[in-house]
Amino acid sequence: MSVDLEKTLRPVESPMVPYPAKYMMLASGETMVIRQATRDEIPTLLEYVEPLMRVERDYYDCVASRVYSELLGWYRYRVQDEYVLVAQIDGELAAIVNGRQVTPTLGMSLHTLALRRGLRVGAHAFAAKMEYHIDILDHDEVLVVAESPIGFRRWMIEYQLAERFETPHELGGVPSYALTRELFDRARAKLVVGRRPVPAELLAKAEEAILPPSDPPTPPMDALAATRAAYDATGTALIQQRRRQEREVDHA
């Protein structure tokens, strides 16, 4: 008797209301669209996430590796009830956030990966993720942890998350924190922004293609570069080294 093994291994997905796209202006004056990514777009995202697995700063290596695995797992139907949101500026990928619905009332925040720095791109994307859980999926709370000091500042400090230490988080099994509906409502006016509906032309541009980030995070410079360089006139040796490392990442 034949067995449909794939049917056994593949999780049965629960119906989830889609995330309605929104847009916002950044400090730079650029417009950023945040929308739900489709499964078909995952291979493109994997291509952009992969180089970050070798960026050994600000936990990009750790977070990118896990995001890669989570995206691939969802793409290959091995994660239950996952969703992925992308932030785009002029079509370029600026951030990826993802999470899971654990039960109809509980969400699990997975990762926030910002590819543009200095404009609160990651913070806006995280806020959109929380908005999805609380406002759209109607979860009572979302379990959250921070893997980097940046995450600590953005989630633990800004949202003043509640403790759910008795519940291990899916990321590393560490004690969870939680964003409750009450905490989200308290933070909403200060931290959650965005306008809807997204103008048709803007949304079409975002959906047409996810373009590669033009200024993604790069590996740190070699700590011994200064010693090795004969002269660092105008910092050139370091700039050149950075460019060389970027090329190596591009070619890897």
Add this chain to the structure above:
Amino acid sequence: MRDVFVAGIGITSFGRLEYPLAEIAAYPAMMAMQDSGVSSVDQVYVANMGGARLNHQTALASAVVDTLSLTPAGAATIENGPASGAAAIKEGFLAVASGMHDVVLVTGAERMREVNALDATDFVATLTHPIAEYIYGVTLPAHAAMFTRLYMDKYGVTERHLAMVGVKNQNNAMRNEFAHLQQPITIDGVLDSPEAFTNNPFVAEPLRFFDCCPVSDGGACIMLVSADVMKGLDRPAVRLAGVGQATDSHTVAEREDPTELPAVRLAAAQSFGMAGVEPQDIDVAELHDAFTILEIAESEEVGFFAKGEGHLALEKGETELGGVMPINVSGGLKGRGHPVGATGIAQAYEIVHQLRGEAGDRQVADARIGFTCNFGGFGNNVLALTFVREG
């Protein structure tokens, strides 16, 4: 006193530097030696504020002089808060002007991003009065915010004026390859759009995120030489013509009028007087805009504009590149960054770069006289330098 010239300049990229503090100081010094063609140095001064506290590095000058293979030249570290850089330049000036030395390297470095932003803010706050200010939680953003509120009430400065300074300087930094912030900002993005409040939240009301300089690593150096040494060099002759320094009460609350910055006024007057110039003679200036309000206030105190009218000059575009009094075309502390011990030297670097006509996209046309204001404490220890292009 003998005339003192700037023979060489050097700078690192500002931002996060992942190499040791001594090397952050040594790199720009190597560049200044290469720039001048002079490799024999009598004395090295190293400006630094936080090495001991942030980087577990004391006796920085000893480390730097050896890193540069300049032993047995004299070496000393100068710590004078955020005015350490210009204070070290003053020491270098005195060493050459007095005839004691002919070639002095003045380099500055800071590695502040070794700690997180909260610890960096606390570190800078240690310059406040320990009993009257620090123990109550006063930080530099808090000082600047109180000063800003008073300035707004008294002179009609608005949040829009502050944002205009931030936008101008951060966008100027886009023309400076060594600047920390390489991201343009707009008034819409930080003030007017529905998202502006979140993009640009209050740090210490009324100062917002983009009103404050970033926490930076970085180094800068200038080489000071005597006229005899300068004559033998094939570099444009820029003379350090004026040096002024003044102090004020340690505790801000003890000042008669907290909206006045008399140390800025006195230091600038001394510097202009020594150089034999007037504020209106200055072609390009670097002012200490650790907070946007300080550019406005200092531009008045040094005499570029009447008291209470700096923001009006800003409205007219007079302080932009191409305006009648270009200020902080390097990006200033706001855009280039503020590695505290190096800042005063980075300001001098920019002015010499400008007076030599080597500043590229951000060059101020026909600049011959330049000025810097390095503001220590909350205005309690200020240095002002005037540079003149000779020939």
